Amino acid sequence: MSSSATPSSSSSSSSSSSSAAARPGGCPIDHTALRAPNGCPVSAHAATFDPFEDGYQQDPPDYVRWSREQEPVFYSPKLGYWVVTRYDDIKAIFRDNLTFSPSIALEKITPTGDEANAVLASYGYAMNRTLVNEDEPAHMPRRRALMEPFTPAELAHHEPMVRQLTREYVDRFIDSGRADLVDQMLWEVPLTVALHFLGVPEEDMDRLRQYSIAHTVNTWGRPKPEEQVAVAHAVGNFWQLAGKILDKMRENPDAPGWMQYGLRKQRELPEVVTDSYLHSMMMAGIVAAHETTANASANAIKLLLQHPDTWREICADPALIPNAVEECLRHNGSVAAWRRLVTRDAQVGGIALPAGSKLLIVTSSANHDERHFADADLFDIRRDNASDQLTFGYGSHQCMGKNLARMEMQVFLEELTRRLPHLRLAEQSFTYVPNTSFRGPEHLWVEWDPARNPERADPSVLVWRDAVRIGEPTGHAIARTVVVERIDPVADNVVRLRLVAPDGKALPRWAPGAHIDVECGQTGISRQYSLCGDPADAGAFEIAVLREADSRGGSAWVHDVLRAGDRLRIRGPRNHFRLDEGCRKAIFIAGGIGVTPVSAMARRARELGIDYTFHYCGRSRASMALREELAALHGHRLHVHAGDEGQRADFAALLGTPDPQTQIYACGPARMIAALEDHCTAWPEDALRVEHFVSALGTLDPSREQAFTVELKDSGLTVEVPAHQTLLTALRCANIDVQSDCEEGLCGSCEVRVLAGQVDHRDVVLTRGEREANHRMMACCSRAVAGGKLVLEL
Structure with a gap:
């Protein structure tokens, strides 16, 4: 269904005009054959949508790009589901698990025949609700009861085992020069980690692998009728094996492991943690803790090796790995989509959905939504909001094992970048197990020259580094290196730095008001500086730095130590001081070095034709950075208020008459900001928008x-x-x-x-x-x- 108000949506324009003329309302689709449940027409794209096609398997976000851009909510007749593709809509669905029930998350997307159902029944298959697909009020008490082993503090105990296991598997192939990372490491290590975490004895790994694949195909795939019986046997065996393992655990419930933790919780909360629930979680837990991590790891390594420059960067700087993991999960995660059931009439993206509707929410598409991720198709391991990705879901049903997966992926990348920095993708075609929701290459062939293995010349490569970060990466993990191309004095005690990429490539796009964080030398000091150049100049970032009289080390280091040609580590850009480009009038007010973000805003207002004035305040003209450039650019709109000339700004006169059409943007000393706030008390709420550069916050007492x-x-x-x-x-x-x-x-x-x-x-x-x-x-x-x-x- 199109989100357009008219039947002939833009997504249907590819059909011929003669075909369109033959249908009611000009729509090219035969409504007698294809109709959404609420009677709305189905567009041409929606009619042909098929998640089992190779295009979806290879690249789900690109396959539904047309939907993100034109029809963010549409009905798929082939699937019988409504499909949702934009970030905000999908996050809203995750947020409301009462209206959008997870109860169908594990429902077979392709119903099985009577023969396959009879096979499952013969094994006593009775898969119950789990943390993934259980509704309230049962879900949350169980989630709370079973969550503690997933906290970062508890997961830290597993890292040495993950690292040792990874090293042992790499040892097996490091001298061969060629390996299928899926078969030779990425499938078996996460499975072994999953078994250890769950407390399952290591036994019959090959059978568990076969059963896990069968479970995926049975639930999210489209097995042919002749395949369904074989799949049912595998799933039935999986169910029985899970029960036998659980029975063994009952003999020693005080042993380590999440399932044993569940057995102990059962003593405390027998009505919450029941026998049938534990059996279902045993089976689901093996799949959840294993398969998604294996696929995510394969996707990540494939993606990084497809971007050799990025691979070399994380080899040179392992501190980039935590955020690289987040960006890999965003750009090419292992969870393509989830499913939800609409329990009451609702709206999603402006589309009315009746109760009983089934939703396919394509999280991989949300992760490529330009409305949330700037330049979303760009693979950027320094992306500052990469961890907003929805691969782990969101809200009460967010994946509890997310930090175990993050930890494993970080360890894999640390070991491979340290021991095989010269790794490259081999020539190959990538295949995926066809299903709607979980994806990773079935094989990942890589090559390298064993003679170049670093550990042959330097055994210290094998020394373990510090423990990985468990959880979301901090901002310090997304630093990028830039070169100081020029340092120019632009006022008394003010220098302007022009920063460029070492390889001469374009830097990330930014908008007026954005800032970067600069690591000042080896002291660990990080300072924030607003970008003051031209946002259209993709080749450089420009900042202006005032030498503060009471510098805490940042500005003094920039002025006294930094030289052209030096390298800096920066983070960002990030923006919490945005210009509303739809405003009709603007007053820009800058005090001293606060001119840096305001200058970029005024430049943009000029380009957009916004009616604006620019008031620049300073102690003296000689101390006012960028003054001559601003005068040339803004002419009569610029008003300079130099204190030593008696030209102080009259804020009372300037702001004496509130104007609901005008927005005020200001940056400068705290005293100036406080004065502006006093003069704006009669103005509309939030007419004044400010940015500070200092904080009076003390240490928590x-x-x-x-x-x-x-x-x-x-x-x-x-x-x-x-x-x-x-x-x-x-x-x-x-x-x-x-x-x-x-x-x-x-x-x-x-x-x-x-x-x-x-x-x-x-x-x-x-x-x-x-x-x-x-x-x-x-x-x-x-x-x-x-x-x-x-x-x-x-």
């Missing part, structure tokens, strides 16, 4: 803080935040992913949505109106007022 409680609405969890801990830390301990960078309330990376409760705001990111609205907070520093309770959209 437990003796002066109070503990508080947060309820995580989407995840169904309640988390206690002690007086000595930040909300951000408490969320991470509960296995909840939240991005962060500065952790001082400056950058806005750790913003979370607030649904209820009063926030003690301590950041310098939110505007006055945003704080009063109480809908957002920064998890790194803000808390609940007076030890109260907050409800968050997490």
Whole structure:
């Protein structure tokens, strides 16, 4: 179905006009044969959509690109499902698990025949609900009861085993010069890790592999009638084997392993953790903890080797690996789609969906949505929001094993980049097991020259590095190297740096208001500087740095140590101070070095034809960076207020008459920002938009803080935040992913949505109106007022 209001949608334009003329309303589709359940017409693209085609198997996001761009919600007659492809729509579906039930997540997408069903019955197959497809109110109590082994602190105990196992498998083929990584490592290592994690004895690995594939085909595939019986036998055997393993575990429930943990929880909560539930989780857990990780790892290594420059980068700098894993999961993850059942009439993307509708939500498409991921098809391991990917799902049904998978993938990449940095893809065609939801190459052939193996000349290569990061990567893991092309003085104590890529390639796109984080020397100091160049100049980033009188080390290092030709590590760009390009009028106000982001905004306003004025305040003209360039660009729209000339800005006159059509953008000293806030009290809420460069936040003092409680609405969890801990830390301990960078309330990376409760705001990111609205907070520093309770959209 098209999201267009008229039957003849743009997606149908490829059909001939004569065909269109033969149909009612000009639509090229025969509605008597194909009709969506609500009576709306089916477009040409929707009519031919088939997730079992090779195009979907090879590249799901590209296969449904037309949908993301034209019909984000459409009905597929071939599948009998509504298909959803955009990020915001899919995240909203994940968020509301009552309206959009997960109950069909494991339903056979291709119904099996009577003979295959009889075979399954002969094995006593009775697969029950699991964490993946169980509705409330049963789901969340079980999830809470079984979650602890998945927290980062508990998963850390498994890393030495994962690393040792990976090393042993690499040892088997490292001198051969050619290997199928799927067959020779990536399938068996995650399976062994899964068995260890679950507490399953290592036995009959080949049978478990066969059964796991059969389970995938049985649930998400399209086996031919003659194949269904063989698949049913394999699934039945899998079911019986899972039961036998569980019986063995009951003999020693105090042994290590998640299933044994479940058996112990059964003693405490027999009505929550039942026998039938444990049997189903045993079978589902082997598949969930094994197959998706194996596929994700194969996809990631394939993707990285298809981008040799990126492969060389992570070989040279292993600190990039955590975010490289996130970007691989986003760009080419192992979970292509999930399914949901609409329990009551609802709307998705403006399309009315009746109760009973089945949804195929293509998460791999959401991960390529330009509305959320800038330049989404670009593979960029330094992407600052890569971990927003929906490969693990979101909300109360988000994959509990996500951090185990992340840890395994990081270890695989660390070992391969260290021991085989000269690895390359062999000539081959990639094949996939046809199904709607899970994907990874069946084989991944790689080649290398054993004579060049680094460990032959330097055995220290085999020395283990520090433990991997378990959980979402920090901002420090996404640094990129740039070269200082020029350093030019642009005012008293102000220099402008032009930064370029070492290989001369284009740098990421950015919008006015964006900033980068610069690592200043070897001290570990990181400072944020706004971009002040031309966003259209893809060849360079430009920043201007004022030497602060009370420098904490950053600006002094830039002025005294940094030279043209030096290399810098930067992160970003990121933007929490955006220009609304749809505004009609704008007032730009800059104080001192605060001119840097405002100058880029004013340049963009000029290009867009926005009616604007630019007020630039400084102690003296000699101290005002970029002044001559701004005068040449903005002419009479620029008003310079030099304090030593008695030309102070009259904010009372400038802002005396509120104008609902005007937005004010300001950056500068705290005293200037405070004055502007005072003069804007009568203006519409959030007419004034500001950016700060300093934070008055101190170190958390437990003796002066109070503990508080947060309820995580989407995840169904309640988390206690002690007086000595930040909300951000408490969320991470509960296995909840939240991005962060500065952790001082400056950058806005750790913003979370607030649904209820009063926030003690301590950041310098939110505007006055945003704080009063109480809908957002920064998890790194803000808390609940007076030890109260907050409800968050997490």
